[in-house]
Amino acid sequence: MEQKILELLNGIYPVDFIKVEAVTNEMFRCTATQGEYFARITNYKSYDEQLEEVTYTNYLHKEGLGVSPTIVSINGKEVEKITINNKEVLTVLYKAAPGKHISRNQWNADVLNELGRQIGKLHRLSRKFEKIHPTKYTNDWYQNEEYAFLKYIPEEETTIRDVAQEILTKIKNIPKDNSNYGLLHGDLWLENVVVDRDLKLTMVDFQDCEKNFYIFDLAVPIYSAIEYSFVGGGNIIEYGRSITKAIIEGYQEENDIPEEMLEKLPLFIKLKEIFEYSLMHMYWDKEKLTEEQIRIMNHFRMRIENDHTFLDTNGLLINYT
Structure with a gap:
């Protein structure tokens, strides 16, 4: 599954991914030559709901709040559709946040x-x-x-x-x-x-x-x-x-x-x-x-x-x- 996602992400984002690891069923840590990223792959919410969400979070990021920005695909989209195991799912790619989860x-x-x-x-x-x-x-x-x-x-x-x-x-x-x-x-x-x-x-x-x-x-x-x-x-x-x-x-x-x-x-x-x-x-x-x-x-x-x-x-x- 991770290898398939790696290939799909490399095909739609202007980032050179080297490795993909599952964090949860819908969140994947992505290592690239340009740094660390996280891909969310889920149909938990509809395309319109997810697009409204990332419009909101990108606004917060631009206003200086500590929020991870999204990476736009080569198609100019912040929410992309991909097909895994004959099922269409939505993906959003985020730049990894600085810092860590503290104890x-x-x-x-x-x-x-x-x-x-x-x-x-x-x-x-x-x-x-x-x-x-x-x-x-x-x-x-x-x-x-x-x-x-x-x-x-x-x-x-x-x-x-x-x-x-x-x-x-x-x-x-x-x-x-x-x-x-x-x-x-x-x-x-x-x-x-x-x-x-x-x-x-x-x-x-x-x-x-x-x-x-x-x-x-x-x-x-x-x-x-x-x-x-x-x-x-x-x-x-x-x-x-x-x-x-x-x-x-x-x-x-x-x-x-x-x-x-x-x-x-x-x-x-x-x-x-x-x-x-x-x-x-x-x-x-x-x-x-x-x-x-x-x-x-x-x-x-x-x-x-x-x-x-x-x-x-x-x-x-x-x-x-």
Whole structure:
């Protein structure tokens, strides 16, 4: 498969590829004489959706945000169609981002402060982009299949289904305008951020970009850091508070957060928690669950059914409103 992709990419891009390695089922690391690249090959979204996405990310790159630029094909296209095993798929080629994925214990307040600043800039530029290029194909968050919680969470899990429905209803009923809602990354967990030596960040994988409340792009990395990056050496409650403080302060250097939206940060963290639990039911084979998968699902069940507060914001957010 990699050899076939190598030949196809060499035929449509002005780059001399030497090697192609699969990173995931749809992302491939490409080594060329000109440097490192990544090819995304997927029909996860339609041609029009992907073209709108790369128009957006290329705009962000040109405006100076840390985003990987796309490479235009020899046909002058940013999204190309190729055929693999008699199936037509879409490909986008990206220049590799500078830096690397840092270790868990390096996701401290300093790094998350800078991430908050970059997210603030991202949302400020998103508003400008939508004035120039009104979106036609990018979904509002609730239109995406991943938010169809009641379709995937089993009917017998009545408590969790009630919580999921309540969260969805509350968020859908929030009044939205261009100060609190618009185009955003949508999946800024820490694996989608690379960092170089000078603390310069690059955000990658905009495939799940959507229209949502901007606060969601802050909730996701806070959730991600608490869930995956705390490695001990202190109190996890204080860790959560310190990184939340840092990311909010960084954001506010570049952009304003409406007071009423900042107060809803815990609500969007709960949305992310339900989102992750629903994905387990969406993608995992319930007939072949491993012991680790069962453990993780039960961990989520206990948190959600017992109304466990994932992030202690008691007294924290008042300093920013």
